[in-house]
Amino acid sequence: MHGSASSLSASVSSWLLVLLCAVSGAYCLRRVRGWGGAAAGEAVMGFGMALMAVPLGDGGAWRAPVLGAVFCVAAVHALWLLRGGAHHAHHLVGSLAMVYMAAAAGAGGHGQAHGQGAGLPLLTGALLLYYAGYVVLGGTQLITAAGPVPAAGPGPAAGPRPAPVHATSTELVRACRLAMGMGMLAMLLSM
Template identity: 75%
Template sequence: MHGSATSLATSVSSWLLVLLCAVSGAYCLRRVSGSGGPAGEAVMGLGMALMAVPLGGGDGWRVPVLTVVFCGASLHALWLLRGGAHHAHHLVGSLTMVYMALMAGTGTAGGQGHGQAHAPGAGPGLLTGALLLYYAGYVVFGGTRLIAAGAGPGASAAAGRGGPTELIRACRLAMGMGMLAMLLTM
């Protein structure tokens, strides 16, 4: 009985992550108006949703497809860096997704298998740990910016590409939390 309750909770949380990422990606896709940022965010959100779908055994196609998509997104983010360092987060995100897709394909995360019992005191691999720290900081920083923006004057001013600034920040924060959740499951 306990095992089925745990399995149900895991399945529900996986589908909630899929929904969160899909909604964020769809919102970013709606905002696309020719600039690279929203398009990259849309690819990230929708790709994260696809990666989080709990398919069970029949998902052998997913790893190569996602790896190719996120390698392409990484190249796009690298291209955007010529416009300024503010696109570095897109590059980190794309490369993180490549890493997670490859680790899902090999059944390892930071050198440890998903199905293997972890030795006491054995934490995540170095790269996984560094990415966890990065996204934890991103989420905390993004959350404080969102709170501060909601408290300031002109908080509901529209952003240049079709939506309130808070909603755009909330989408980015949601994707950061999704990335953190996916890294925590590795």
């Protein structure tokens, strides 16, 4: 009974990760017209992460080599975009991390979920530190982007409440990047 509950929990978390990454990829795909190459790279990353997180059981033997090839191309694309700014270095690290996880999944045998496999502990640890820092930094930037939150008064007599703040495009981009960073962190933790 305990084994099936653990398996169900892993399956639910896998599908939640798939959903998170697919929604992020779809939002980035929607931004491609306005942002160009950077948004396209983020869309590929989001959909690739979603595909890698799908719990296929033993039917996913094709997944590691295909994703490895896709993310090798994405790494070359990020390297090309790197000449336009340092932000693209993160895309390069992400693409190479996905290549690494796909290779580890392929080396670890069939049926490995989330890129689980026989990875190199030192490289996995370095990537975990990078993405933990990225998520913490991204989260603090997202929180501080809206400015300070006004203190609440003692009750309804304190006056009218401010209108709700709607997320701007920049905040949505940050939230999308943060979501994909958390997805990367989750996949690396499962290695």
